[in-house]
Amino acid sequence: MFSQFGATAESLSKASTMVFRIGTDAHLYDDPDDVSISPLLDSKFDSEKCEALKRLLALIAQGFDVSSYFPQVVKNVASQSLEVKKLVYLYLLHYAEKRPNEALLSINCFQKDLGDPNPLVRARALRTLAGIRLHVIAPIILMAVGKCARDPSVYVRKCAANALSKLHDLRLEEHTASIEEIVGILLNDNSPGVVGAAAASFASVCPNNLSLIGRNYRKLCEILPDVEEWGQIVLVGILLRYVVAKHGLVEGSIMLYSCSLVKYNSEREDLKPRLAMTENPDDVGGEICSEIADVVSRSYLEGPEKYLSRLSCMDKNTSMDISHSTSSKSNDDVKILLQCTSPLLWSHNSAVVLAAAGVHWIMAPKEDVKKIVKPLLFLLRSSNASKYVVLCNIQVFAKAMPSLFVPHFENFFVNSSDSYQVKALKLEILSSIATYSSISAIFLEFQDYIRDQDRRFAADTVAAIGLCSQRLPDVAKTCLEGLLALALSESSNKNGASADEEAVLVQAINSIKTIIKQDPPSHEKVIVSLVRSLDSIWAPAARAMIIWMVGEYNNIGGVISKILPTLFSYLAGRFTLEAAETKLQILNACAKVLLRAKGEDISILKKIAGYLLELAKCDISYDVRDRARIMSNLLSHLIGSPYLEEVQDKPEIKDLSYVLIESIFGGQTKLPSSEPLSYRFYLPGSLSQIVLHAAPGYEPLPEPCSLIYDESCNFSTDVQGIKSPGVGVAHNEPNENDDSEAVSGSLDEENTSDYSSQESMIGSSESGGSYISRSASDVNDNAGPLIHLSDADLIHGNGAEVSEENDPSGSNGADELMSKGALESWLDENSGLNQNSSDISHVRKSLARISIKDIGGLVKPKSYTLLDPANGNGLHVDYIFSSEVSSVSPQLVCLHISFRNCSKEPMSDILLFEGESDRSPDSSDQSVSESSPVSRSEVPTLVPMEEIENLEPGQTMKRILQVRFQHHLLPLKLVLVSNGRKHLVKLRPDIGYFVKPLPMDIEEFSNKESRLPGMFEYTRRCTFTDHISELNDKNESSLVKDNFLLICEKLALKMLSNANLFLVSVEMPVAANLDDLSGLCLRFSGEILSNSMPCLITLTLKGTCSEPLDVSVKINCEETVFGLNLLNRIVNFLAEPTP
């Protein structure tokens, strides 16, 4: 009768929506396959591409795998239309991990987009690039993120912060430091939007690196109210952890409450022995439940699992170390945290409110915690979902500190629209905050709840009544009456009793039982009336409980013992009809009664017991049978012996069974006095608190005062004042002050883009020219023909542009050389340029150019073994990369291969040729193709080598091999035939020889360099140590060469021996200090073999001659993947010492 209305309404609404589907993407979702997608993707119209992409998206939405379209889709990443781009990005992100090789094809497009003037394009490119998540391109992403972290657009910086956690997901151990550095930069951003996102990345990247927070703590606190809501949630948690780790817990807060209580009690021990918290009845709902508060605070600090396990094996009174505490009044950091989180309690985002409330709960002194109550209660007016989470948290607060919520009990009254879970939580909270003043109102409510349609909830209500009366013993009597009435009325309703109905009844009896337990003698009448109603109570669980009570309390008063014989004969009569549960309790009760029975009842009871045991022995349930057998043995002397008194009078003949039965059934069950609390508490607002187990990634609060080293206090305030642009490039003064300076790259200055700064840097280093100083001429004297101070430099340094020695470590020697006026004019000019010029330029202004002449002859390329005699029947094959350039194709790399016959017999027909396909499935996964797939087919992998017909023992022959490597890391598999035998050999590529020298002069170099800024420029640093041993040797022998020169030579040699490059220039600082190398600059140029793109490398040194040098390697290259890999290679070989 009810259904027809619903049906029509539904169909009506369906019909009406049909009308509105016109003009939407409905047809795409419904039949994404109805046209062929491929031609659309290749169409030259954006609208058709869009349609194709939308169809693909529809298929993704419906769970189909459309990754086969990947190559076609990737092509469209270059589209100009932003809509196409966005759709492509959506698709790419979905499948990039499945198709890494094709995904790599899009990288260059992203690189281009990253330089786009439109911030939206930059941001989307970065987001997608980072979202592709391939290990191969991780360095590129890192660089891109580093750049974008200094982008003028807030939005881009925000995306950069998000990209950091994507990078972190790739688990790149080697980049952790640089990732954390960028996190630091972003945390110090002036825009609240960025700080929020940075906080999120901090939480996922390096949540324990709290010193990073220490640097900016004050600023973060101050910016907190302006941070966007989602960031606030995370940031609040981070700040809390920091303060706990730095300053410890707050005196008088809930966390230290139990401690102070112990202290307080022990101090007053002699005056008033143990002032227990629960003595004062109104205190029950009043103050703090110290026991729970203790568990709460320990759980927060250790995590409940650890705490509970420790509890079971150790004495739990290991008092918390109170020395790690602080006071919210005296400690500024704590004070400012509490101040700054207070406004968040008014946020319109529930999660923010809860996070802020959590901070106050943990950090605020307990008299101030009440501030969080109203905002928390306000959250209960939000959606059902958040209501549940909030209540879970309030429940903990209310348990530990009922006083907070006592005046607000009305807020926990149940609405009919609440879900069952919400209702249950509300009940639990109500029963833990009830006081004598509010209990009557609460009971009135409970009466309504019992009549609720949801019987499960009604049963819970009954349980809650039991709990309340346990907490407030004075109301126990009222409760009992109510419950009894309820039990009787419920039992009368037995006909329609479903499982749910029963639950209420069982719960009512259960609650009665718990109340009676508190004070059995005064409740004898209740038991009697329950027994009277046994006839109508059918639920086995309820009956079992009533019988248990009878057995347990059979001798507390006069009444029960009088009805026992009648009761048991009634039970015996119905025994076979009972459920197993009840039968067991009847047997137990019977034993208990027998033990305590007196007078003439004994003989009747004995008879009944014997009858019952016989019945039970033949029961269907084995549990009952077993129980009966055990009992009949134990009770044998009671039942069997007719003179019970006699036995009791003669203790010597009491047998073991009597002792046993006495101890099993005789003693009153004791109330468990203090059961250990086994609640699990997790930090407020955490997922773990809701699911009640530690979710992966859950961490308790850090150990109080564990953060000992902390530079923040001194610097946190002045950091804001310092505006230093250099973001840790080459600025390495030994104190930490510098560190904080380095990360405080201020936002305002970043608005001037990187591009201009690069130009200005080059400009200044050029126009600064060089200035001949004493040291330079010294060098000149000593160096002989190798040093050549060019005339051009002399002309440049004509005094008008005298540069200042700006290095803090340098001496004042230069000052004498310049007039005051000149200094000022330089200063003026420099300030007019750009403050953002990087450190490299401003450390060093006066330079001399050195040319190292016969270096070419000294170059010794490294030799690698292709085949050693042991494996090759005595044939030894070595190869070195040659600096020659192939004449066949620019993609071929030339190698010199030397064959040596180490055996005693001559060899013949030695030939190297290409092995079988080297693209095994696993290797292709990682391969970065340097060359485009089209040209790959045209160029042979190997230009055939001239065959060596004969090789006599001991003879060495050389051949030139031209090879095209697939990838700069993957070895090329070749087959070497000698004497008709095949050997599989692997030719390992060296990216350093994928370039050829590109001769140019310094002007051209700087010109080119200025055209490759931003995304095309990467810097890495390493340490160079090769020179040290030689310097030491030299000191012992005669003083032949200048240190500078030696180092330049060493460095240049190392570069040229490992990579096929052209040395453009060597520039030397003209420093007053002879030993200080800082600013020495070597420039190399090369051209990528495959595509003739220029590749510029600049090495800048720092440090003193006799110590390991800090080399910063900069590479400018349009082909970023290649450039980065080359950069890594250079850094690797520079850092590794020459044998």
Add this chain to the structure above:
Amino acid sequence: MLQCIFLLSDSGEVMLEKQLTGHRVDRSICAWFWDQIISQGDSLKLVPVIASPTHYLFQVVREGITFLACTQVEMPPLMAIEFLSRVADVLSDYLGSLNEDLIKDNFVIVYELLDEMIDNGFPLTTEPNILREMIAPPNIVSKVLSVVTGNVSNVSNTLPGATASCVPWRKTDLKHTSNEVYVDLVEEMDAIINRDGTLVKCEIYGEVQVNSHLSGLPDLTLSFANPSILNDARFHPCVRLRPWEANQILSFVPPDGEFKLMSYRVKKLKSTPIYVKPQLSSDSGTCRISVLVGIRNDPGKSIDSITVQFQLPPCILSADLSANHGTVNILADKTCSWSIGRIPKDKAPSMAGTMTLETGLERLNVFPTFQVSFRIMGVALSGLQIDKLDLKNLPSRPYKGFRALTRAGEFEVRS
């Protein structure tokens, strides 16, 4: 952080999936989830956090659409829930309402929106005003255009200026021909009246809704005549908190269009505008019910859209109810709704009837709760009054409008 978001229809069909991080979530989790829903009944739909064997699931259900988000690691659950509700809000704002067809029809927009709203599992842009600038909502014009000319892009080419400004909720260069601002007080009365007819709890949940169409960067100050009655409040991010703390004045730079400036609670009210008196008596298998509705305290304005709704207890087999005013409907799910509209002057509306109980049941043991709804235009029952609204930084004198409205929130009468 969130790993994946699924949109499920009310039949459990996965309409959309959006993977957010590298840890992809297979959509089989939805099948698991739906199996649980089926086996445990709809009550699971109301559990916002579920621990599945592999993932933690967060769910928000709106208009039959389940927004399901998955994660495997610790994260603030409220953040996920708030975010999902925000997604639901934005979607229903974009699409007009929410239902299965609307989402399917506009799946591209849904994808684009989700992509802007969340990045790597962390919310990115959730401010509706900015989203509107980034992705144009579907409207009639664009629909017609797309029919006529093929496709029309709804993706903006430029980054909204607001993302960079210090008031990220507002466009930077707004121009309106007519400057106007409307302030509405919308209040909801929550009340619980227990079986004895006593008012257990009565409070007002109110919102100050502002609809502003103002040029430039206006600075508004709103003050109340009696701010002291406000118990607690929550504010839109645009509200400056210092002036509120000091003088309880709302000072803000408004977003454009409609927004919720603040929400507040006024507790411990003494009376309700209408009364609802249900009476149930049952004997020998039948139950007589009568419900009386009338005006208790005349608020001075007319009360309309009065409806009384209740769920018939499961033990009732059939019901025969009639009213002397308005219409009585019994829906398929045993919901009985009596829509009264306005209370006539000449008679007090009443509904009466008999219900048959299940066989074997003598008397009714569970009693329904009556949900009452009504609406009163032109009055804020909390008594909150707006004192004045000052506008600074405006080129011309704007038009200011004030309205008030009270309706029933969780207004319950137990029987």
